[in-house]
Amino acid sequence: MMLTAKDWLEKIRALPLVRRVRIMNVCGGHERSITMAGLRGALPQNVELIPGPGCPVCVCPEEDVYHAIQLALHARVILVAFGDMLRVPVNVPKTEPRSLEQAKASGADIRPISSPQEAVRIARENPGRQVVFFVAGFETTTAPVAAMLLEGIPDNLFLLLSCRLTWPAVAMLLDSGKPGFDALIAPGHVATVMGPEEWAFVVEQHAIPAAVAGFAPVSLLAAIYSVLRQLLEDECFLDNCYPEVVRPGGNRSAQAQLVQAMRVTDANWRGIGIIPASGFALASRFERHDARKHFGGFEVEGRKRVGEMPAGCDCARVVLGKIYPNECKLFGTACTPRTPIGPCMVSDEGACRIWRASGVKVPSATA
Amino acid sequence: MKSQVLPKGLYCENFNDQQTAMCLGIPMQIVEIDGYNARCTSKGVMREVSLFMLQDEPIAVDDFVMVHVGYALQKMTEQEARSTWELLDEMLAYDPDMQGT
Numbered sequence: 001m002m003l004t005a006k007d008w009l010e011k012i013r014a015l016p017l018v019r020r021v022r023i024m025n026v027c028g029g030h031e032r033s034i035t036m037a038g039l040r041g042a043l044p045q046n047v048e049l050i051p052g053p054g055c056p057v058c059v060c061p062e063e064d065v066y067h068a069i070q071l072a073l074h075a076r077v078i079l080v081a082f083g084d085m086l087r088v089p090v091n092v093p094k095t096e097p098r099s100l101e102q103a104k105a106s107g108a109d110i111r112p113i114s115s116p117q118e119a120v121r122i123a124r125e126n127p128g129r130q131v132v133f134f135v136a137g138f139e140t141t142t143a144p145v146a147a148m149l150l151e152g153i154p155d156n157l158f159l160l161l162s163c164r165l166t167w168p169a170v171a172m173l174l175d176s177g178k179p180g181f182d183a184l185i186a187p188g189h190v191a192t193v194m195g196p197e198e199w200a201f202v203v204e205q206h207a208i209p210a211a212v213a214g215f216a217p218v219s220l221l222a223a224i225y226s227v228l229r230q231l232l233e234d235e236c237f238l239d240n241c242y243p244e245v246v247r248p249g250g251n252r253s254a255q256a257q258l259v260q261a262m263r264v265t266d267a268n269w270r271g272i273g274i275i276p277a278s279g280f281a282l283a284s285r286f287e288r289h290d291a292r293k294h295f296g297g298f299e300v301e302g303r304k305r306v307g308e309m310p311a312g313c314d315c316a317r318v319v320l321g322k323i324y325p326n327e328c329k330l331f332g333t334a335c336t337p338r339t340p341i342g343p344c345m346v347s348d349e350g351a352c353r354i355w356r357a358s359g360v361k362v363p364s365a366t367a
Numbered sequence: 368m369k370s371q372v373l374p375k376g377l378y379c380e381n382f383n384d385q386q387t388a389m390c391l392g393i394p395m396q397i398v399e400i401d402g403y404n405a406r407c408t409s410k411g412v413m414r415e416v417s418l419f420m421l422q423d424e425p426i427a428v429d430d431f432v433m434v435h436v437g438y439a440l441q442k443m444t445e446q447e448a449r450s451t452w453e454l455l456d457e458m459l460a461y462d463p464d465m466q467g468t
Contacts, residue, residue, distance in 0.1 A: 036457075116436060116438075117437050140392075141436055144420065144435065144436050144437065147438055151417070189391075189440060192433065192440050216451065217454075244447040245433050245441040245447070251421070251440060253421065253423045254420040257420065
């Protein structure tokens with residue numbers, strides 16, 4: 001018989017938990033379901049759910065957003081990007097456009113898209129223009145971009161890639177010696193594409209319980225129960241609580257396409273720094289479509305706070321799960337979904353935006 | 368499988384047109400296949416979906432797939448698709464602020 005969310009909650013409440021357990025998730029979709037379903041309030045008090053590095057827009061280097069803005073303003077390209085990239089602010093003087101949205105308002109040709117196929121269509125429809133697809137994403141987005149490349153793209157389409165692998169950020173936290181969590185909920189659609197085995201290192205090398213979860217409260221609660229039980233029984237294994245689409249080995253066609261179209265490289269994460277072998281770059285056969293190589297850089301020497309989070313913004317610690325969103329003093333006061341300061345308040349996958357949209361209004365009293 | 372008319376929901380318009388790269392994904396049912404391209408429906412809303420990432424899987428009209436940024440990531444069962452649709456409906460009902468702009 002299928003257990004309901006209520007059944008899982010009862011099973012969790014019946015566990016003899018004595019100490020505090022911190023469970024990290026690394027997927028904005030998970031955080032959104034957890035927050036909207038009110039799981040934190042429903043779980044025993046000593047179970048903490050921590051949003052970790054699960055938002056590709058939040059960790060997209062500030063320099064890359066700046067680069068995209070400059071390309072749109074000065075190289076006269078059509079710049080296409082997923083919608084939530086458009087509102088990420090960069091660190092520039094007030095006289096300059098601070099986001100792609102502001103650059104668009106000042107006349108740049110910037111178009112929000114919802115699929116890589118739209119980028120291809122726009123490039124085909126505008127053969128006389130150069131089109132730049134600025135894309136930040138994890139494996140779930142990078143694999144479709146690889147598929148797009150292998151299906152064939154027009155010569156006038158270029159990519160400004162800020163794509164990242166999810167697991168190296170978790171490995172970095174675990175290797176730091178102060179991971180800040182006792183168990184991990186692994187991302188469901190990343191595991192759908194890459195295979196759940198990618199997360200085995202958490203269990204095998206660090207003896208941290210882990211479970212892959214889907215996005216329904218019932219799947220998340222099953223995963224929470226699994227990792228709590230693993231902790232209590234002192235026996236870790238990688239559980240799969242999203243068998244609907246997460247199959248052993250993952251989607252092998254998609255993985256093969258990623259290998260053909262991309263190479264893995266060291267990459268900068270905004271607010272975190274360089275993480276080895278954590279980013280995607282175009283494979284050499286697609287280098288002529290690399291916007292960085294084709295257009296060169298636009299960075300201005302002496303630009304203030306290059307690469308940093310905005311002044312006063314605590315997104316760097318929010319992304320790493322070191323603080324909760326409402327522990328930032330800007331949360332809900334200076335920084336809101338309508339007037340975002342940090343990237344975590346911009347993206348639908350950002351923990352700050354999710355918390356604010358769910359009704360957390362102001363900084364916590366303990367902040 | 369019997370073809371069914373699915374009730375029209377809010378989220379499909381919103382989630383598809385919200386233009387985010389969010390990992391949530393939308394279950395869709397395949398209506399028509401032409402090479403690697405398919406026409407898929409989710410509660411009455413039609414979309415072009417690429418099957419390129421599923422090229423080693425047997426895929427047929429009426430199958431359900433999990434779609435992310437216009438690409439089918441994996442096949443799923445009808446029951447799984449329906450429970451995910453319910454979840455998406457609940458999320459949008461809960462959070463009007465997230466319903467696109």
